[in-house]
Amino acid sequence: MSENAAVPVRLRAEVLAAPAYRQGAAPTKPGFKLSSNENPFAPLPGVLDALRRRLDVNRYAGAAMPELRAELAAPFGVGPERVHLGAGSVTILYQLVHAAAGAGDEYLFAWPSFEAYPSLGLASGATPVPVPLAAGARHDLDAMADAITERTRAILLCTPNNPTGPAIARADFDRFMARVPATVLVVLDEAYREFVTDPAAVRGEDVLAAHPNLVVLRTFSKAYGLAGLRIGYGVGEPAILAAAQSIAIPLSVTGIAEAAARASLEPAARGELEARVAVIVERRDALVAGLRELGLAIPEAQGNFVWIPEGEGGVADAQTLAAAFAGAGTLVRPFAGHGVRISVGEAESLPEVLDIVRRFLG
Ligand SMILES: Cc1ncc(COP(=O)(O)O)c(C=O)c1O
Incomplete structure (x- = not known):
């Protein structure tokens, strides 16, 4: 619904004034979706079978x-x-x-x-x-x-x-x-x-x-x-x-x-969970190291995402960096005036992220 659409009934003004939650966008061309802190792996072993049994x-x-x-x-x-x-x-x-x-x-x-x-x-x-x-x-x-x-x-x-x-x-x-x-x-x-x-x-x-x-x-x-x-x-x-x-x-x-x-939560799935988390952590730490090598002041990353700040030690403008990513087909999440969040995704997304940032920094 458009934000300006006439409301036919009496609704609360504070609710009408509020922006709705904005989801990370999906890529429009081949590329990586690194905008919603999602997991790049398929569900753990046994999960799809469990779903098939729950009919x-x-x-x-x-x-x-x-x-x-x-x-x-x-x-x-x-x-x-x-x-x-x-x-x-x-x-x-x-x-x-x-x-x-x-x-x-x-x-x-x-x-x-x-x-x-x-x-x-x-x-x-x-x-x-x-x-x-x-x-x-x-x-x-x-x-x-x-x-x-x-x-x-x-x-x-x-x-x-x-x-x-x-x-x-x-x-x-x-x-x-x-x-x-x-x-x-x-x-x-x-x-x-x-x-x-x-x-x-x-x-x-x-x-x-x-x-x-x-x-x-x-x-x-x-x-x-x-x-x-x-x-x-x-x-x-x-x-x-x-x-x-x-x-x-x-x-x-x-x-x-x-x-x-x-x-x-079954034992076999838990074992695989640990292995996958270790892979994501390794990719995260590699991304942090690669971005720091490009001269960026990347804060400590403890989740499945990394943060490029706007301003001192970071980029001049978060939105422009996010636009450069989108132009290359990869989606990240800009926080206007604060920085850009990049989720840790597929292995192939790492060199792509570093390339885009390197080109952006010129
Ligand atoms: C910090 C934090 N809390 C909670 C959530 C909500 O997650 P969900 O509702 O999918 O469990 C998110 C999702 O991105 C999050 O980043």
């Missing part, structure tokens, strides 16, 4: 999915009552912000970060409060703690940070949490957790027990390569998850997503 799509899935929740709870050392499933972790972000923050309330996040964050509270009327990243494109946790007011109801921490790459260090997380009131919800968004190689990075499993106000978010969309099936989960206090469930659209997690997730 009862004329039925609603049993929403409780106790076996899957128990499997996901185990690494956290908790029971299934502490796991909440959603049709993608972004739906749980939405539910949590809505459960915590209404009109007149605020929710905090670093910026730039996951592009969905600013609009999550839109329908609830909550005010998004972006806090600029610090040097090295890292979370400025001191500034975020300083930004907490009596109206703050939720804080979203993205680690590693999409789109810039650094992970939050455990020690910094601990210091930050000591400054957050126990009544404020903190969401640790670990969508890219599996790609983290920094041993000093915070891990949801290690910190959940100490913080009843913390919910850890994970997804099957990235390392597991199930973005199109839409399944993610949150781990935390049952009372907080029950509130998220109250906001959830009923029956939105499908049976085929459940079957794919469970097949992805």
Whole structure:
């Protein structure tokens, strides 16, 4: 629908004023799609077979999915009552912000970060409060703690940070949490957790027990390569998850997503997952090294993407670089005024990315 189309019924002005989430574009000519942090590999072994066996799509899935929740709870050392499933972790972000923050309330996040964050509270009327990243494109946790007011109801921490790459260090997380009131919800968004190689990075499993106000978010969309099936989960206090469930659209997690997730957790699939994650990490690190050799100040990359900043140490204009990529048939994600995010994709995309950037820098 065009943005200017006449609206025949009375809708909320703040909703009409809001831009919709913009998905990474698909290539229009042969090239690589490196704009959505997707996984270049096919689903893990056993997943397609599991989907073929789950043929009862004329039925609603049993929403409780106790076996899957128990499997996901185990690494956290908790029971299934502490796991909440959603049709993608972004739906749980939405539910949590809505459960915590209404009109007149605020929710905090670093910026730039996951592009969905600013609009999550839109329908609830909550005010998004972006806090600029610090040097090295890292979370400025001191500034975020300083930004907490009596109206703050939720804080979203993205680690590693999409789109810039650094992970939050455990020690910094601990210091930050000591400054957050126990009544404020903190969401640790670990969508890219599996790609983290920094041993000093915070891990949801290690910190959940100490913080009843913390919910850890994970997804099957990235390392597991199930973005199109839409399944993610949150781990935390049952009372907080029950509130998220109250906001959830009923029956939105499908049976085929459940079957794919469970097949992805089988031992053979887990072994292959580790091998694939290692390949993506190797490509990521090679991309970072290659871009640094071209003289760019690339921040630490802990996800399945790398960040070329705009300005000092980076390129003069993010949009122009993204246009140069598009002209060559490869799509990346520009963040106007901030930088360009390039997802780690197929092996053949690496020399292509480096060539495009080399030519761009002249
Ligand atoms: C930081 C972060 N969180 C959450 C999501 C949502 O992932 P999904 O809804 O596919 O689980 C994304 C997707 O790109 C992301 O980058």
